Each structure stands twice: as structure tokens, then as C-alpha cells.
Amino acid sequence: MAELRVRVNGADHLLDIPPQVSLLDALREHLGLTGTKKGCDQGACGACTVLADGERINACLALAVQYADREITTIEGIDHPIQEAFVRHDGFQCGYCTSGQICSAIGMLAEHKDGMPSAVTGEPSAEGEELTDEEIRERMSGNLCRCGAYHGIVEAIGEVAR
Amino acid sequence: MTRTVDGEHLVGQPIDRIDGPAKTTGGARFSAEHAYPGLTHAALVPATVSRGRITAIDTAAAAAVPGVITVLTHGNAPKLNPPKRPTPANLSTLVSGTQVNYLNTDEVHWDGQPVAVVVAETSHAAREAAALVHVSYERLPAVVDFAAEEPNAVAQKGNPVMPGSAKKGDADAALAVAPVTVDARYTTPQHHHNALEPHATTAVWQGDELTVHDSTQSITWLRKHLALRFGVPEAKVRVLAPFVGGGFGGKGFAWPGTIIAVLAARATGRPVRLLLTREDVHRAVGARTPSAQRVALGADTGGRLTALVHTSVTRTSRVGGQPEQVTAPAQHLYDATNIRTAQSQTTLDWMPNTSMRAPGDAIGSFALESAIDELAGELGIDPVELRMRNEPERNPIDGKRFSHRMLREAYALGARRFGWENRSPEPRSTRDGRWLVGMGVATAYHPAMQFTANVTVRLAADGTVTVRCGFQEMGMGNATVQAQIAADALGVPFEAVRVEYGDSALPASVMAGGSMQTSTVAGSVLAACGKLTRRLSTLARRTGMQGRTPTEILTAARVPFIDAAVGSDTRLGALAGQARMLAKVVRDQRTWAKAACGAHFCEVRVDADTGEVRVSRWTAAFDVGRVINRKTAFSQLRGGIVMGIGMALFEEALVDRRTGRIMNPSLSGYHVPVHADVPPIDIACLDEPDPTMPLGILGVGEVGITGVAAAIANAIHHATGSRIRDLPITPDKLVT
Incomplete structure (x- = not known):
């Protein structure tokens, strides 16, 4: 298990998850942020797109542990x-x-x-x-x-x- | 129709979807997004043989993965009642995607049939463990090659709604003597719906009460089906589906994921969530059948059709599958003197095929509308003009009256908007740098049907209206449209109407399919609103409040609300309702030929060296009866065209002919249209109501895709001089 602090939509969360968990699964299953969608889990459809320090990424292709110190914005944090x-x-x-x-x-x-x-x-x-x-x-x-x-x-x- | 407060009818207005804010803020919860205490996650294990018996399943490695709760196989899964054979006497039996009793049998019927399920504390643990389940098989001979089986096809059985074959005169004799003929073979591959939301189920048992959040297009039938399979009374089952992430027919039936999620919840006593992987979506959900078709046309030199032959071969499965009305367009589109249509099927050891957007019509129209274009070329007649010369006054195959048909007007409107008169008749005559430019045209046609739905409408003294109906919403905008209809019918503002839907606890509706949901629900909403209006008038007379607002009348009458119901969900009422519905559908079919139709015009650009095809312009003019909401209806028509672009140029399940396994079960291997593939799409609707349908609605869900692939193939022929009769039209077929 890996302990990490993720910052999502301006709030800090502590997670204790296996290192192979994707950012997408961390958001949906561990943080209950289901606004980010799983369409293919292979980086082919874009349904899981979130912003990492303002840059768009496919959350299904990102490991949560890679994004420990980044500012993640999901649809729930967007007002545009x-x-x-x-x-x-x-x-x-x-x-x-x-x-x-x-x-x-x-x-x-x-x-x-x-x-x-x-x-x-x-x-x-x-x-x-x-x-x-x-x-x-x-x-x-x-x-x-x-x-x-x-x-x-x-x-x-x-x-x-x- | 009553006018609303601002003097405008709401019907016809391009009103924003009422679920727009939920869908653009992440607030809409789909079926795999409901939290329950103790929620578990499931992952399927697919069979790796097309036919065989399971001899052993080794689950030790899977069970050892941290977080795994159980691995269910036919050896330890709870018993499940087998599905009933489909029968029109109980329409819910039709909803069974296959006849397989999942995890209750050691038999394997197709490559990809789920043979085990892992239930774990997290989805990643479940997926990891599912990959570690080792299954041994006794392989049995399997028939999996559609092309090889084509000669063994047998005649498809028909029914009153979908005849297997049809005949007028002697088309083969007329063809033999016709001065101008086209006789060609067309093929279409297996297509997958690939809705962006993979099939998803969250199943919760509390004692013998079952709650299922499921991405279904068939709330009522799924509820009955689950009650049957799990041996509990229907009243104990609740199916919820207020948000479904696209369906296109692929979520019409109960596929293994739904059944196995409910089974796993029963086995573990905990809530289970199962979101199919994209690979599961290809291997454990039915797809559109591949087809091989023949269209033969005979005409006199003036372009009048004397012979029209359209035959098809499709595939079904030993464990289920739907017949498809591939040759239906040939029965309705052209005033040919002699017509013969015939459909046959092969039976394979394959996942059963299922309905996909405009089943039959989508692929049948590709062949027929390509062949008409070929005939236009042979005759040297403009393809629009050829169609107009053969436009029938009555339904060609049987002389039934059209309830309404404005195809001529659609062609005139579309041609004007598109600039069809600028087309040079010669193929390969327009070039723009490296691009060969061509224009194509084809007819869209899809039958219209109305079933019955149960609805209650409540008008409250505070002026609000609540429409309750267990219909499905997977992006059509039905809730918005029904609110418009109810508001107009009752003379209240749009904002005063709340529509409750997507829940089997509501009055039972039809499935979302066949382009019939909007008209069906509208018919019941109008009837209920009519009842309410009459009751309100009675109350107004009694209280001396004639001409006053509903709020004033109800307040004066000291009544907090009045209700009106259409249809019944009680046992006898439901049976009687179903009988009435079937009778009406059959009677309607016998009396009228009714359909939505339209004309597609497109421009393509083909790279002369690489064969790359770009669709650069599109105009479609439709006769879809009355348009209730320009915004949502046009979106559905555009969506059909986009899917048709995919069908024409990209979409193809590649099947290993030795093993029967799909080789591209992913969105990176099975290509659907992306932003860059889709030009601006100009839509025009004649907006003339059909006299036989509620509010004149003919349905917009499926007509959009029909004819699209042919329009593109015809444009490619015009651009390049190459006629491609095998979909998809990939560059390799154009550069040879």
C-alpha cells in the first residue's frame, strides 16, 4: 500500500491505496468523485479527462501516486x-x-x-x-x-x- | 392546444434539456456510481473457446489476491432460473439477450461468455484476480465463420410486424428482360454499439427485495426478467435507470453483466457493482449482425423500375439472437412493378446478435441506396431524379396507404440547401489539389410505431404538474419533450412541470427502442392531460370558477391536487393493456405504412494517393412528422448521421475466423467517429405532423442513420469512379 496526499478541487485528501491504482479509480472509488467517467480504461475515449495543474490528462492512464503533489481539477471543481x-x-x-x-x-x-x-x-x-x-x-x-x-x-x- | 402564459406553444421550441445542469457539472449519477455501505466490485472472466465444456476452474490464485471476497463459477454460484424462450405472449421474455443460464452451466456457447466472476473489495483487486482465474475446457467443434456459412443460410421466419420475405409480381422474370440492370453484392461487417458508458449494474439485495441500478433501455421488462430469473415476485424488484450513458439498442436486453451482478450480490449478501470493461462490452454484449446482400434492379430506359430484388443473409446464434429486417427498405421506397425480398440467416456459435440503431434498415439501406445510385449511373439519370421518377403513391409491396409521406418535399428542400444542382454528373470530374471531390445522395427511411405506456399526471393547487412514467432516458431528451407536451396540454409554464422517469416504481412504459418511445409516451401524456382538463372543467363549473387558472379552481374547490392515470399496472389491467397494445400495433401495421423519411446529401474529399476519405459537408432534410423540440430532435438526427459516418468509413469488428474471437475489442481497435471526422451537419425538418400519430410524431432516433453509408459510398464513387460495396470503405479498398 502507498500512502499519499492528493489535492483535488482545492481540498487535500489522504489515501492509502496500492501503488497500481489509477488516478481515475482513486477519484471514483476512493474519493467518491464519480463525475469523472470510465469509458474504456485504456486512454482511447477521453471520458476520464481531468486537469492536472491546468493540463488535460487521461486519468485512467495516470497512477494516483504519480499525482501526489499536483493540483487535480475534476468536473465537480469546475465553474466555467x-x-x-x-x-x-x-x-x-x-x-x-x-x-x-x-x-x-x-x-x-x-x-x-x-x-x-x-x-x-x-x-x-x-x-x-x-x-x-x-x-x-x-x-x-x-x-x-x-x-x-x-x-x-x-x-x-x-x-x-x- | 392551450397557449402558455407568454402566448407561445412550447411544442416546437428548442428548449434546453432539463438534465443539462446535472450532466455538465458531474452531478448525474450513472448506474455504477451509487454508493452503498459495504459495496463490493465484480469482474468477469470470459471463456476462451467458442464451444465446449468447462472441465476445471482453478480459482486458487485469484482467491489469494488481497481484497477478494469470492470467485463464483458454475461450481459454487447460487441457482438461477433459466430464461424463458421468447414469446409474444409475455414480452418480457424477449428481453433475454441469450438463452444461457450464466454460471449455472458448464457449457460454453461463444468466445467471451462469462464463466466466472470475481467479487472483491475494490475494482482493481477484482480485475487483477479475474486475470488469474484459470479455466480448462473440453473443446467442441464450433461454427464461427460467417462468410463460410453463408451458403448454409435458411429462410428467416417472419411475423406480422417484420415479414421474413415479401413478393409482388415476378421480379426475377422482369429482371431477366429489363433493358437496363444492376445486380450486385454488398456486405456489411459486425458493428458494435459502443455506448460511451460501458454496461453497468449496481445490485443490492435486502432479504428477498432487490434494487438494481442498471444501464438499461428496458426498465419494465428487465424488472420482470430479474423477478423470473431470481424467483422473486415482481413487486420485490426495483430497477432504476434515470441516467443511461447511451444505448443504441445495446442496452435493450439483459446481458450477462446484469444477471451476474445480481447473482453475485445474492451470493455474497453485499451490494455488488459491475462496470463492464470495454473488452467485455464487445465480448459479452450482442452486436449488429454482419450481412451479405444482393440487390438486383431492372429498369426501362426512362428509369422506371420494373424489377427490384433484395435478399440478405445475416447471422444468429444457437443461444438466441434477433431477426433483422434488412430488406424492409425495398418494400417501401420504390414503385417497382415487381418486387421480391427474402431474408435468411446462418446459425453460429457466436454471441447472439441484437438490435443496433435502425436494425436491418441501417445496413439494408446501404445496399439498396447504393444500387439505386449504380442504376442512375447506368441510365445516365441524376440520382435524385431517378428516385423521384419511382416515388410511389402507395406502399409498393402491398398497396397500403401511407399515413403521410413527404419524401419529394424532403429531396427538394435538401437539394436546395446543399446546392445539388452544382454537381457535375461525371464521376472523378472535380479535383481540389490532392483531393478528389464528390457528392452523394441517399434516402433515409424508418418505420414509425406507437405502443402504449402507463402514465399518471398530477395537477396541484400550487400550479405545479407532475408527470410520472417509467420511461428511459439515455440522451434522447424525452423528459424535456414530455414536459413541453404536458405544459402545452395543460396551459402551464414549462418550469411548472416536473417529469419523473427511469424507475420501475413508476407506471410502466415501453422500452426505448424502435424510435417509438417519444410518440408512445406522448400519446399517454396527452390522454392523461385531457382527463385532467375535463376534471378541472367539472370542478370549475361546480365552484363557479370557469375561465380561471388551475390554482384558482383547485383552491376554490378546496382540493390540493387532481390526478389522472392512463393504463394500469395491476395484474389484469397490465395483461389487458399488453393485449390492447399488441392488437393496436398489428392493426396499425395492417392499415397504414407509416414512417419517417428523409434525404441525405453529402460531399466527400478523397486523397487521390492515399485513399483517405474526409466527409466535408452534410445536409439532411427529414420528414419526421412534428418536431417537438428542435434542439434535441436535431441532435438525435445528427447523432444518427455521425454513427452512419462511422459505419461507412471505420466500424468493423474483426473476427478471427479460426477461433471466433473478436480481435479488436477496444475503442483503439474499433474506430468510431471522432470530432475531426464529423463536418458541420445541416439539418432541416419539414415539421408536418403525421395524422395517425400522437401530436404527429414519427420518431427521430433511428431514421438519421439510414441511408448514410450509401450517401457516402455514392459520393466516393462520384469523387473517384470507384464503387465500394463492402463496408467499411477504408483506404486500402480505394488505392488498389
């Missing part, structure tokens, strides 16, 4: 205009991928602001460059939505970004 935009633009149907889409979008907006390139940009983007819908689609492609609510998700993110 994008949440309302998702509702207005119908950026979800069943809601299972939504937590991950929202966390991922917030992380993605920060990446874009920092000039991080994508396959669409081709090279580092200039500061203040507009985030096109094509860019949003490319940068959000790690978050699957089987209901196919992509149209509304892109609209919602675009509205908040511009």
Missing part, C-alpha cells in the same frame, strides 16, 4: 462558462462523455492560448490567433462522443473561445 454553453448548444445527449469533453475543452483552450500547435496548425500558432472550428475538431479528437453531439460541442467551445 463552457458548461452553460454546452447546455445551450446541446453539446451532449446521454451526458457520459460530457465531463471529459468539458475538462478537455478547458485544457485545450489553454494550450491554444499558449501557442501549442496541432495537426491543423502545422506549426506553433501565433498568440491571439483565432481558434477555428477545424482547430477545435482536431484538438478535441481525443474525446469520443458516441451519441454524436460533436456539432453542438464545437459550437459551444467556439462560442466560449471567441
Whole structure:
């Protein structure tokens, strides 16, 4: 067992868990934060996306012990205009991928602001460059939505970004 | 219809989903997210042979993993009643995904059948231990290769709702003499629903009372099924499913995970949570059958169809499985002089197939609508024009009247919005740098049905309305839509209506499937609201409060609330209701051909060197009857199109033909569309009510996916000159 202190949504928690426990299982099963979803447990769907010091990560591919000293933000700790935009633009149907889409979008907006390139940009983007819908689609492609609510998700993110 | 306070009808408005705040804040609790004291976690052990007998199971290593409570196998699991054979006399029997009595038998019927379950204090302990369970088998000969079995297919049995075959005139003779013909074979692979939420169950026994949180599309039937399997009265079973993380048919039936979670809870006396792994979702839940189809068309030189033959082979299993109406579109779409459709099935040692979004119609429309496009090419007639020349006045196969059909109008609207007139008729005639550009079109069609649902509606003196109905919500927006309908019917604001759903303790509803839930529940909600309105009028007359608000009337009458119920859940009432429902469905089917339909227009760009296909534009115009909520209805139609894009370009379960095992049981191996694969999707609806359906609703859940794969295949042909008849259309098929 490994004893660790994790900081989630601004609160410290003490955990005593085996070292192989993923951050996702630690959040859902040990801290009762079930807003972060398990869709594949293999890093293929993005439903478990959370923010670690503001960067988006797949919590299923992260060991909890690796994140002992990091600031983790889950959907329960998010208060962002994008949440309302998702509702207005119908950026979800069943809601299972939504937590991950929202966390991922917030992380993605920060990446874009920092000039991080994508396959669409081709090279580092200039500061203040507009985030096109094509860019949003490319940068959000790690978050699957089987209901196919992509149209509304892109609209919602675009509205908040511009 | 009553107007609301601000003078606007709510029906038709693009109102935000009422569960939006819960779903965007992490507050929505799905079936694997309910906390119980002493909660345990389960993990399944899949069989590794397609057919055989278990000779031994070594659980010692698994049991030694810290935190493991028990390992259940057929040697020590509690007894379970076997599932009943499906019969229309008891619709709940249809809900059994397979005929296997899990962990009560040493027989293995498919690769992936769960043969043991580990129950542990944590999910990681359960998963680790499940990997350590060692099962030995006596292998038996198994038939697992669909392609090899195709010649052995036998005719599929039909029923009044889904005929196995149909005939008008002599299509084969007409085909032989037709001046212009197309005769081609099309194939579609096995598709998996892959809802983002893996199937999840939390099962809690308290004495002989069972509470199950389950990701089900069939609350009422699952409750009956669990009562039957576990030998307890139905009244002792409660199924809860207020949030279901997508279904698409894959959560319509009771699959092994649900049954085994309940069994494990009974064995351990503790609450059990079982969230399937993504691999389990592929190996322990039914999928859409693969298909091999033939479409043969004969036409005169003016493009009038004289012969239409559509036949299909699909697969079922020795332990269950659904027939699919693959050739149904051929019975409804074209005014051909002679028609023959025939469906047959092979029986394999496989996980039973199950309904997936527009079962039959989704894959059947790929073949038929591809073939029509091929015929248009042979004739040198625009594919939209060819369809219009063969648009029927009555249902082609049997001359039944259409309750409503506006396919011509849908095509006209879609063509205008898309800019179809800009298409050059020649294939491979438009190039944009390395991209070959093409446009394609296809018809969408899905039958409409209405069943019955039990509903109670309460109008309280404080002006609030409570609608209670045990329907399912897996992303369709049904609660929002029913609140709109009730608010309009009673003349109260949207905010005054609360809808309770997703719980078997509520009045029984239909399953969510067949695009029938919204219209079915709406019919009952309207009837209940009608009763309430009449009661309110009586009270108003009695108290001299005519023309006053419900609150004023109820206050004057000193009545805290009034209730109205439609349908009954008592034993006799329920049986009578089920009989009435079946009779109505069959009668409706005999009287009318009713369906939602539409026209898909798409543009694709194909990399001339690599064969990479990008869908770059989409317009779809639909006749789905009345649209209750533009926002949620359009989302469902778009969702169908997105899944159709997956079907056209990516989705394929790869099956090892020697072992019968799926080789890509993951979301990294089984590709579904991602953000970058989906262009903006322009949706238009004619919004004309169907005269035979409640509020004129025809249903939007499934029609969206029909025709999509054909529209893309047709656009790819237009772009490249290559006709691909085998899904998915991957780059390797385009660069050869």
C-alpha cells in the first residue's frame, strides 16, 4: 500500500491505496468523485479527462501516486462558462462523455492560448490567433462522443473561445 | 392546444434539456456510481473457446489476491432460473439477450461468455484476480465463420410486424428482360454499439427485495426478467435507470453483466457493482449482425423500375439472437412493378446478435441506396431524379396507404440547401489539389410505431404538474419533450412541470427502442392531460370558477391536487393493456405504412494517393412528422448521421475466423467517429405532423442513420469512379 496526499478541487485528501491504482479509480472509488467517467480504461475515449495543474490528462492512464503533489481539477471543481454553453448548444445527449469533453475543452483552450500547435496548425500558432472550428475538431479528437453531439460541442467551445 | 402564459406553444421550441445542469457539472449519477455501505466490485472472466465444456476452474490464485471476497463459477454460484424462450405472449421474455443460464452451466456457447466472476473489495483487486482465474475446457467443434456459412443460410421466419420475405409480381422474370440492370453484392461487417458508458449494474439485495441500478433501455421488462430469473415476485424488484450513458439498442436486453451482478450480490449478501470493461462490452454484449446482400434492379430506359430484388443473409446464434429486417427498405421506397425480398440467416456459435440503431434498415439501406445510385449511373439519370421518377403513391409491396409521406418535399428542400444542382454528373470530374471531390445522395427511411405506456399526471393547487412514467432516458431528451407536451396540454409554464422517469416504481412504459418511445409516451401524456382538463372543467363549473387558472379552481374547490392515470399496472389491467397494445400495433401495421423519411446529401474529399476519405459537408432534410423540440430532435438526427459516418468509413469488428474471437475489442481497435471526422451537419425538418400519430410524431432516433453509408459510398464513387460495396470503405479498398 502507498500512502499519499492528493489535492483535488482545492481540498487535500489522504489515501492509502496500492501503488497500481489509477488516478481515475482513486477519484471514483476512493474519493467518491464519480463525475469523472470510465469509458474504456485504456486512454482511447477521453471520458476520464481531468486537469492536472491546468493540463488535460487521461486519468485512467495516470497512477494516483504519480499525482501526489499536483493540483487535480475534476468536473465537480469546475465553474466555467463552457458548461452553460454546452447546455445551450446541446453539446451532449446521454451526458457520459460530457465531463471529459468539458475538462478537455478547458485544457485545450489553454494550450491554444499558449501557442501549442496541432495537426491543423502545422506549426506553433501565433498568440491571439483565432481558434477555428477545424482547430477545435482536431484538438478535441481525443474525446469520443458516441451519441454524436460533436456539432453542438464545437459550437459551444467556439462560442466560449471567441 | 392551450397557449402558455407568454402566448407561445412550447411544442416546437428548442428548449434546453432539463438534465443539462446535472450532466455538465458531474452531478448525474450513472448506474455504477451509487454508493452503498459495504459495496463490493465484480469482474468477469470470459471463456476462451467458442464451444465446449468447462472441465476445471482453478480459482486458487485469484482467491489469494488481497481484497477478494469470492470467485463464483458454475461450481459454487447460487441457482438461477433459466430464461424463458421468447414469446409474444409475455414480452418480457424477449428481453433475454441469450438463452444461457450464466454460471449455472458448464457449457460454453461463444468466445467471451462469462464463466466466472470475481467479487472483491475494490475494482482493481477484482480485475487483477479475474486475470488469474484459470479455466480448462473440453473443446467442441464450433461454427464461427460467417462468410463460410453463408451458403448454409435458411429462410428467416417472419411475423406480422417484420415479414421474413415479401413478393409482388415476378421480379426475377422482369429482371431477366429489363433493358437496363444492376445486380450486385454488398456486405456489411459486425458493428458494435459502443455506448460511451460501458454496461453497468449496481445490485443490492435486502432479504428477498432487490434494487438494481442498471444501464438499461428496458426498465419494465428487465424488472420482470430479474423477478423470473431470481424467483422473486415482481413487486420485490426495483430497477432504476434515470441516467443511461447511451444505448443504441445495446442496452435493450439483459446481458450477462446484469444477471451476474445480481447473482453475485445474492451470493455474497453485499451490494455488488459491475462496470463492464470495454473488452467485455464487445465480448459479452450482442452486436449488429454482419450481412451479405444482393440487390438486383431492372429498369426501362426512362428509369422506371420494373424489377427490384433484395435478399440478405445475416447471422444468429444457437443461444438466441434477433431477426433483422434488412430488406424492409425495398418494400417501401420504390414503385417497382415487381418486387421480391427474402431474408435468411446462418446459425453460429457466436454471441447472439441484437438490435443496433435502425436494425436491418441501417445496413439494408446501404445496399439498396447504393444500387439505386449504380442504376442512375447506368441510365445516365441524376440520382435524385431517378428516385423521384419511382416515388410511389402507395406502399409498393402491398398497396397500403401511407399515413403521410413527404419524401419529394424532403429531396427538394435538401437539394436546395446543399446546392445539388452544382454537381457535375461525371464521376472523378472535380479535383481540389490532392483531393478528389464528390457528392452523394441517399434516402433515409424508418418505420414509425406507437405502443402504449402507463402514465399518471398530477395537477396541484400550487400550479405545479407532475408527470410520472417509467420511461428511459439515455440522451434522447424525452423528459424535456414530455414536459413541453404536458405544459402545452395543460396551459402551464414549462418550469411548472416536473417529469419523473427511469424507475420501475413508476407506471410502466415501453422500452426505448424502435424510435417509438417519444410518440408512445406522448400519446399517454396527452390522454392523461385531457382527463385532467375535463376534471378541472367539472370542478370549475361546480365552484363557479370557469375561465380561471388551475390554482384558482383547485383552491376554490378546496382540493390540493387532481390526478389522472392512463393504463394500469395491476395484474389484469397490465395483461389487458399488453393485449390492447399488441392488437393496436398489428392493426396499425395492417392499415397504414407509416414512417419517417428523409434525404441525405453529402460531399466527400478523397486523397487521390492515399485513399483517405474526409466527409466535408452534410445536409439532411427529414420528414419526421412534428418536431417537438428542435434542439434535441436535431441532435438525435445528427447523432444518427455521425454513427452512419462511422459505419461507412471505420466500424468493423474483426473476427478471427479460426477461433471466433473478436480481435479488436477496444475503442483503439474499433474506430468510431471522432470530432475531426464529423463536418458541420445541416439539418432541416419539414415539421408536418403525421395524422395517425400522437401530436404527429414519427420518431427521430433511428431514421438519421439510414441511408448514410450509401450517401457516402455514392459520393466516393462520384469523387473517384470507384464503387465500394463492402463496408467499411477504408483506404486500402480505394488505392488498389
